[in-house]
Amino acid sequence: ALIITDDCINCDVCEPECPNGAISQGEEIYVIDPNLCTECVGHFDEPQCQQVCPVDCIPLDPDRVESREQLMEKYKLLTEAS
Template identity: 65%
Template sequence: MSLQILDTCVNCDVCEPVCPNKAISLGEEYYVIDPALCTECVGHFDDPQCVEVCPVECIIVDTAHPESPDDLRLKYGRLMAAKS
């Protein structure tokens, strides 16, 4: 599944630079994650880096965008192929 940032985000700016897929950006009120780009760091890291660095623990699984680990690996492959 993609991840999402809750409205408890304090805009500390630590999650955006650690996202290897550039899926995180500043929204109107707080940071947001683009589900089309989020692979939960599959293909890059063992754990989602944004979750690891978030000081307020406001990043959770986005149940509106269900994806299996295989789906995330396929998305990672498509994203990497598009960068080539």
Template identity: 65%
Template sequence: MALRILETCINCDVCAPACPNGAISQGELIYEIAPPKCTECVGHFDEPQCMVVCPVECIEPDPAHPESPEMLQRKFEALQREMANA
């Protein structure tokens, strides 16, 4: 499932550079994760890097975007194809 950033985000700027898919960007008030780009780092790392670097632990699974590990792997592969064709 895609991840989401909670309102407890302190805008510390560490999560966006850690995301290998470029899924994290500054929103109006806090950082936001684009579900179509979030693979929970499947294909890149063993665990979501944004969660690893977040100092306030404000990133969690987004229940609005449930995805199995297989679905995340397919999303990763599709994103890689898009990047190769860009």
């Protein structure tokens, strides 16, 4: 999963771009629900939020490193559930 750092300027550009609805406005900055973030695997070649963020504040979360297979598995579970 990706994570939003405190460089976030609350511009709201990323939220509508997320195909999994993983991004929301948190108490101080925008936040990503790691259980919903597939790093865009299953939807797009590149993480869409990273593409649009004007301040580049959405790196990989070092505490939530996942393989492509794990991300694809998460994508399948999420799409089956919806």
